Amino acid sequence: MMRILHCADLHLTARDEREYSLSVLDEILGVAADRETDALVFAGDLFDSFADAEALRAQFRERISRLAAACGILFVPGNHEERGIRPGRFAGLDFGPIDLCDEKPFQLIRRGDVEFLCIPHQPDYSAFEQWQVPEKQAKFRIAVAHASVPGLAGYTGMSEEEEVKAGAMDRDIFTFFKADYAALGHIHKKSAGTAGSCALHYPGSARVWRRGEIGERGVNLVSIDESVQVQFLPLRRAGQYRYYDVPLSLDGNVDGLEELTGRWHPADTIEIRLFGLVEDEKDVAVIQEAFLGCRRSGKVREIVIDTSGVVPVPGIASTSIARQFLARWNDSKPSDDDSAGMRRWLKAREMGLKAIQPYVGR
């Protein structure tokens, strides 16, 4: 049986998140060692940019050197590695004993019963039939690619222009090349699909690279025996991106603050959107400070507070209609299981108060 660890979009960076990104790399290498994988595949965007690849290659070499003895490492560049790339420089970089598969349009690498059809990022794949890829020789073929695949590309609502820039690949390509598993990168949201008998998998970004990347970060453990089995392994050190819409009471308090922060992990990235009408602007600063304290104390890796939804309205706390509204609103709280109802309920609070706002203080 052959085990392959499929990792994508780690975005190692030499800038602000250097330690964080390298710590996730360490965890990935640790998982590969623990699980005794035969191959570790980086399906693009291993580095955040070409400059990062240049800056971090020494650290990368050092880190992978031990694992590389037991496990083949394949690195197929994505669109990010090409950012700021200088002509002819990629192959000149030494990433250590790995297979750098940056030859376009493809590179075919054989490892035992498995051959890897490595397709580095390209703006257009539509001429794939002219690539003259050799017929499948090994028992299994794994396509490693960094591209959007229609039907699998999710929408995060963030930086969409970034996604548009990347090349898109029709799923027909995988059936055409008779792949059994497509180790995909580029889409940061975990997703899976099929193309004929080929399983298509995006494990999602291996770490939180930007806001909006909700959910567990991790890698896919692909076990190849008689068939292909895929298991998602979450990465603890990658943490999670968590987003909360938090209503402020009229006097600027947050209900259940302890309960909220209690769920967080030190590697998490938290984004909180505070909203509501408050009596005094100073109250907002106080609660904001309370949240930011969580980062300083190491309770979370990063926390972002959005207070644009908070409107200080002097006198609101004593406005009877606001009080009446909140009292009645509180009574209409749905059950915790009803997440849609909960969202609607929270939004109703925001909208009700917003509706009062123009009339207060006139």
Next chain:
Amino acid sequence: MLKKLILNQYGKFGAGTEFAFGPVTVFSGENEAGKTTLFDALGEALCEGNIDRSTMLRLNSRYGKERRAALEQDGAALAFDSVVYQNIFAVRSSSLALENPDVSDWAERIKSALFSEGINPLRIRADLEDRASTDGKKSHNKALKKLRGEAEELKKRLSELEAERAAILSGRRQTRELAGEIAGKERVLATLEKQRAEMAAIISREELIMKRRSLDDVLEFLHNGETLLAQAQELAPYRENELPYYDTLRKKSDELNQRIAQLRLQAENCRERAEKLAAGLRELEAAIPAMKMAAECAERIKDRIAAFQNTEAFVQKTVWKKELITAGILALCAGSTAAFFLGGLPARAAAAACGVAACLALVLTAKRTRMVRDEQAEKRCIDEICDNWKNSVRDGADIRRETLEGMRELMMMKAVEYGDAQANAARMSQEAADMRGRMEQVRLDLMQAESEASAHESGMRQWLADHGAASRDAYQEKALRSRQIAAALADWNKKLDALLKQHECKDTAHLKRECERALNELDAQGIPKSGMPATELALLKKRHEDVLNQSRALNDAVTGLKLTLKGTQGYLEGRNIAGQICAIEREIAKTAAEIEQNELEREAAAEAARIFGEIAADAGRVFEDLAREFARAYGEILPQARAMEIRGLGKADMKVADAGGEKRSLDLLSSGTRDSFLFAARLCLARRSSEGTSVLVLDEPFLTFDEDRQRKAVAMLKKFHDDTGWQIVVLTKDERLVDALKSSFPPRLLVHHRLSYMRCAM
């Protein structure tokens, strides 16, 4: 707090007219002093940017568009909605009711200014319901529909792209098939080309062999030419036109020989004839004596017979011929019978004539005269003659005849025979003599002919000898041969010319050299002298041609297919459909998220609206409060408390008890009572409308009030000011009211502007 009102080109007030304000400001003056203008200007300044359309139209028409009214204020600036302002903050005695019929939603606006802290839950509910609604005309009403429209458009575009993708996939399949087809055809083409090349090599070699053969042929042809030339030269003397001379000789010779043969035959015939004649003559001459004797004897016998016949030995008798008689009778009978049966006179007459004629003929012909001899005497005479013959002539011939007549004829014959024999002998003798002469002539002719023939023979021999031929046939053969050779040579020359032209050689020697050189080259290439049979080569060439044609057709087909393929590939390569689909999918997801957010906000707005609806449902209590407040305030003006009923803020919604205690609608109250109610109500409304300090503008508020009510109203105003701290602005022509105000409010609080016609005119 209002500090200063600055007017520019506002009605009567020219540029830079300023009016200062105190906590209580009184503007007094006679009619047309500018109080109403000031009231309007202050209202416009307070409601700047928030003036309802009808008011704005009125102000424009009344004061022109050049007018300007600005306020200087202290602290939080006051700003009003014109409708709210006019109904709550600005009190005019001429207003018959609270409502403003020019503004449709005045009641809503007033309510929102009145309830709770001046916030109307129904208004908020309406706002939220509008926010939740998709029916309105505002952009947020249309947003969801627009988003859904966009989503539909995107889905349509996606399905078009999917269709295009399917077409491309199918196009790819076709392209693959096309490529496969091309590869297959190219394989066949390669095989064909290989076959064709092999054939071409063989054909080329065979053609070299053929060339070699043709060169050999040319050389042989040249050699043949030489032979022909030699033969022609050799046979040149042998000409067929020489032969007629020889043939003339020959003909003459033949004729002579023929004549010689004839002459020889004649000579032979003559000799034979002469011999026959001699023999006949001898025989005749030998017979003649006997014949002479027989003739002489016959003469005597004839005489004896004549003598005998002259005797009476013969009797003449007439006899009937019986046969003829019988025949005559039978004919008669037959004729008679016929005549009888045929009838008729002429016939019977004819029959009778016939009968008579027959009888006559019978008689005439049936009678014959016959000599009847004496046979015995005749016999004895005959015997005597025969004996005489025997004795006289010893030829032994039997001369006996039956009758003497016969004997006489025989005897006459013997005389004739003898005469004939004599004549014959003479003739024969003559003939023999002629024959001898003739024989001599023939001999002479023969000799001459033989001499001539001999001369011709020798002439012919001499000709043959002269022409070097053993015989005429030999000569003729050679002459024929010569002619044939000459013809062949002419033919050869013609061919030679063609060959020279073909090989571009000037003469045979040149041609020969060229051929030999070419042959040497072919030898050097090892081209054998013989190859496959021509038919086989022709077949091979035919096959080569076929293969070539096939190959060309296939090549054309492949070229066509490649063009198609190129077109298809070009189309496929130019279409990054996956990228477009991804982009559209993102757009769809984005729109879906926006729709979801929009729906969430609408649902949330509806939920919030519901809550505000609940709050508003408690409006009755608010109105009760308001009514109580009105009553209390009203009571302060009136001599006694009045009952009242308030269901709403419309004129018809309010009823007030008159002095008699009967509840009446506002229209039915006395103007003083109504105005005092409205003043009290406005103070209440004003008091409820805002928690902060504001301004109350009163334009002739107490015009219809009696002195007592005016006093009470001023006191009420004073209390309102003390309670709320609101600024109060009063405009009036009533100096009593000015005095009353001056006595009620301390001078430090009151600013009095006396307006005059003169001032305004400045």
